[in-house]
Amino acid sequence: MKDIPLSAPTSASASVSLWQLSLRRFIKKPSVMISIVVLGLLVFIAFFGVTISAYHFDDVFWDAITIGPSFEKGHFFGTDNNGRDLFLRVLMGARISILIGIFASAVSVFIGVSYGAIAGYFGGRVDGIMMRIVDILYAMPFIFFVILLMVFMGKSIYLIFFALGAVEWLTIARIVRGQALTIKQKDYITAARSIGVPPFTIIRRHIIPNLLGPVIVYMTMTIPQTIILESFLSFLGLGVQEPMTSLGVLISDGSQQLTEAPWLLLFPAGTLCIIVICLNILGEGLRDALFDQHLK
Amino acid sequence: MSVLSANEVFLRYDSAPSMFKKVQLDDVVMHASLRVEAGKTLAIVGESGSGKTTLARSIMGLLKPRRGSIFFENENIYNVSPLFKKYIQSQMQMVFQDPLASLNPMMNVREILEEPLLTHRYLLKESERNQKVSDAVDKVGLTAADLQRYPHTFSGGQCQRIAIARAIILEPKILVCDEPVSALDVSVQAQILKLLLELQQQMGMALVFISHNLAVVKLMAHSVSVMYKGRILEQGDTDKIFSAPQHPYTRDLIAAVPVPMYPVVHNNKGRLPFDVGLQVVCTNGCIYLDRCRYRKNVCQLSQPPLEDCGANHKSACIFANKLL
Amino acid sequence: MESILNIQDLNVHFRTTNGQIQAVRRLNLFIPKNKITGVVGESGSGKTQTFLSLFGLSQASQVSGKAEFNGVDLLSLSKSELNKIRGRDISFVFQDPMSALNPYMNVGAQILETILAHQSLSKPQAVHLAEELLLSVKMNDPRAVMKKYPHQLSGGQQQRIIVAMAIVNEPKLIIADEPTTALDVSIQAEILELIQDIHKSHSTSIVLITHDLGVVAQLCDYVTVMYAGQIVEQSITSQFFSNLKHPYSQALMASVPKFDMNQDDLFPIPGQPPVLDHEIKGCPFAPRCPHVMAVCTVKEPSMISVAPNIMAACHLYPQGAS
Known part of the structure; x- marks a missing residue:
């Protein structure tokens, strides 16, 4: 068979994986690039700004209580009615919110993907039982569930990670299971089975990499969702506790003083909006990049 | 000597597995008996719905027959110790109809070819494994540069070469080919057929060749089983089946193939x-x-x-x- | 000889993220009236795109050239004018009958819809016509068939329904794109026979797009072989198989397994068909051609008459002033 010259690969696309192809399509979009830059800048300031600042985020400025945004006094976003600098507090809040968003989503993706892939791949009775459990958990009211957790475990920030993750993974498990059911029909799964690859290796090596696309897209959509959920919990007083803060806490506090000090609501709310919008644009861009394979 | 035999195999698909009951569909394969001789080619011919693919999956150990048994070298493949089952799996490999669909799009060629080795020859040193991979790539007419590439950058014929390389890397005794060329371009089909013939000659493996294309079957196979609606209607040496078919269905099937020749000899x-x-x-x-x-x-x-x-x-x- | 469709200098381009694909390149094709013309080629040879693009059915980014059908240039027509021609003067039969039929409508309703779209008939007249059509495609008991849904019919029966719908308006030209590829061998024969019957009884011109040389031999009066978006050989079927002129046609014939062949007679064509994402210099078949010469990679051969009724685009034959 040596005498048969197989045509040379078309130059650049030689050893490009589907992931790399998608990534290229992804970063080609201007809206995606802008979102990445904005979000990156925000994360950078939130994580380093607080650290290098001379003041602590809950330092009280006795000479400046509830003043509006002013550059001369050094309070860019003004101060709250306890005399704390709102700029630092917004940065701190953004940091906590982003952390919660990322960690809770990561926890939910990890549990959801493993659970869903196993249910989908094994199918049959295993699938039936596993998915009924998901249904039962789905039926539990979220707030009730969080309050229950609080009662047993006390209030702490880790609890919020856990509570949010524990709710979000249900949807991911369903998505993943559906994907796994489709993927397991593919010939390469049959090929792996006929080679004798053990089931969990098949799940790890063949099923999960091929369903990560939709999961990643969903994850970019869940991060804003968890941030908003956390805000909601904090708003109800179930979330992050004083003096620690999050965007949700700040918005909740600010909304009570809307008339006398509107900046207390506007700045945290604006920051939350920017984060959520950027993440949504990224999610949408990812979806287009991953699933526009027919334009390949 | 036969390396594989199926005795009175009876298969049936369970559709839509549910938690509480199993729905039963039509019988898919009934009373199928086959013998695959070492180093020879057995073809299973049939139209869609004839059960030929189902039978092949059963032979591969992927679908347990309701009744009947399948023997690999005198061992019932559905009734052996896990260790021996693993040995059987390494000795029987499969090539699929749609080459691109049979390759994991997320893995490059090297990873695809290493998988059987990692599963069955996990004691190999890395250098030995690399050697086997490059040998296999060589045998199917690809180059070492192709190892880093991903399936979607290859054409259909090249993908089928990769799939064949994966199947032969363990030097199996039996290669089950399920319509290996019917999804390929006409001009590439013959390449793959020739490749399979060459590999069979070099490695002495038996082929189970499943096809609906009678001309291809006549070229490839030593013996033929003709299936229709889940039953084997005729079975025998290739030349006898084609020169003197003894079942009306076989006759009709052969007569129905359009021959590229003019004037058409009806x-x-x-x-x-x-x-x-x-x-x-x-x-x-x-x-x-x-x-x-x-x-x-x-x-x-x-x-x-x-x-x-x-x-x-x-x-x-x-x-x-x-x-x- | 009169033409039903005369294509001149047709170019069809596609835009993809990897650049432009030239699916059809500078194609000239003459489809004779009242004959069956076979268009043979592999996937990607442009055989389907040639015809889809003419009738506004392709996703192509750019279609240029001239195509005279029945006295009008198809490529100069507006969408609504093309719509009128499609279904009335011309109809299509596609590869997969199941996806061409609506699974939620019974067969009768679908046929009636096609009839009433182009003809002003009363309901009973239309039903009567539908029954006649079904009989003409050898469906016994048309009344029962019309009440059935597509999935209740076999693949061959579905394809016969499609053929019935294609001849509703007595089109001048039927384009059948791999009409038997998705079907079993035994059913393929009955569909081919049906197409032949329709051709004879209605004297319709038919273009049969296929990759199967056997189908061509059985059915077609003329053969056109396409490779890499161009025509490489045009011939009359009675001479085509005994007198293959273009090296690609020869190689294709030698690479198709046939009954009277043994393993040593099978000669694969080396290499792969070209990817049409860049301009090809010279003859597109040159890299795989056993007779390749220096000129082949430099100059594109033009179609010339190489024997009575046979034209080929190859430098093996003296390129005259044609």
Whole structure:
């Protein structure tokens, strides 16, 4: 068979994986690039700004209580009615919110993907039982569930990670299971089975990499969702506790003083909006990049 | 010596597995018996719905028969120790119809080819493994540069070469090919057929060649089993099946293949009658009854069993050897 | 000889993220009236795109050239004018009958819809016509068939329904794109016979797009072989198989397994068909051609008459002033 010259690969696309192809399509979009830059800048300031600042985020400025945004006094976003600098507090809040968003989503993706892939791949009775459990958990009211957790475990920030993750993974498990059911029909799964690859290796090596696309897209959509959920919990007083803060806490506090000090609501709310919008644009861009394979 | 044999295999698909009950569909394969001789090629011919792919999956150990048994070198593959099952798996490999679909799009060629080695030859050193991978790539006519590439950057014919390389890397005794060329371009089909023939000669493996294309089967196979609606209707050496078919279905099938030749030599034996849409619901009679040109009243009574009608030749027609 | 469709200098381009694909390149094709013309080629040879693009059915980014059908240039027509021609003067039969039929409508309703779209008939007249059509495609008991849904019919029966719908308005030209590829061998024969019957009884011009040389031999009066978006050989079927002129046609014939062949007679064509994402210099078949010469990679051969009724685009034959 040596005498048969197989045509040379078309130059650049030689050893490009589907992931790399998608990534290229992804970063080609201007809206995606802008979102990445904005979000990156925000994360950078939130994580380093607080650290290098001379003041602590809950330092009280006795000479400046509830003043509006002013550059001369050094309070860019003004101060709250306890005399704390709102700029630092917004940065701190953004940091906590982003952390919660990322960690809770990561926890939910990890549990959801493993659970869903196993249910989908094994199918049959295993699938039936596993998915009924998901249904039962789905039926539990979220707030009730969080309050229950609080009662047993006390209030702490880790609890919020856990509570949010524990709710979000249900949807991911369903998505993943559906994907796994489709993927397991593919010939390469049959090929792996006929080679004798053990089931969990098949799940790890063949099923999960091929369903990560939709999961990643969903994850970019869940991060804003968890941030908003956390805000909601904090708003109800179930979330992050004083003096620690999050965007949700700040918005909740600010909304009570809307008339006398509107900046207390506007700045945290604006920051939350920017984060959520950027993440949504990224999610949408990812979806287009991953699933526009027919334009390949 | 036969490396693989199936005895009276009876398979049936369970559709839509549910938690509480299993829904049963039609019988898919009935009373199928096969023998694959070492180093030889057995073809299973049939149209869509004939059960040929289902039978192949069962042979591969992927679908346990309801009744009957499948033997690999005198061991029942559905009733062996896990260790021996693993050995059998390493000795039987499969090539699929759609080459691109049979390769994981997220893995590059090297990873694809290493998988069988990592599963069955995990004691190999990395250098030995690399050697085996490059040997396999060489055998199927690809180059070492292709190892880093991903399946979507190859054409269909090249993907099928990768799939074949994966199948032969463990040097199996049996290679099951399920329509290996029917999804490929005409000009590439012959390359893959030649490649399979060469590899068979080099490595001495047996091929189970599943196809609907009779001309391809005639070229590749030493013996042929003709399937229709889940039953084997005729079985025997290739030259006998093609020169003197002893079942009306085989005859019709051969006559129906359009021959690239002009003027067209129309086979006087006629062609298949129109499928007029009157599904004869006949529980006892011969399954080919509704389309058979030779049918007699006696055919409505029972399905004739597959019986000898010559040396190495079996037919499931009561008029075998008496067809005109 | 009169033409039903005369294509001149047709170019069809596609835009993809990897650049432009030239699916059809500078194609000239003459489809004779009242004959069956076979268009043979592999996937990607442009055989389907040639015809889809003419009738506004392709996703192509750019279609240029001239195509005279029945006295009008198809490529100069507006969408609504093309719509009128499609279904009335011309109809299509596609590869997969199941996806061409609506699974939620019974067969009768679908046929009636096609009839009433182009003809002003009363309901009973239309039903009567539908029944006649079904009989003409050898469906016994048309009344029962019309009440059935597509999935209740076999693949061959579905394809016959499609053929019936294609001849509803007595089109001048039927384009059948791999009409038997998705079907079993035994059913393929009945569909081919049906197409032949229709051709004879209605004297319709038919273009049969296929990759199967056997189908061509059985059915077609003329053969056109396409490779890499161009025509490489045009011939009359009665001479085509005994007198293959273009090396690609020869190689294709030698690479198709046939009954009277043994393993040593099978000669694969080396290499792969070209990817049409860049301009090809010279003859597109040159890299795989056993007779390749220096000129082949430099100059594109033009179609010339190489024997009575046979044209080929190859430098093996003296390129005259044609």
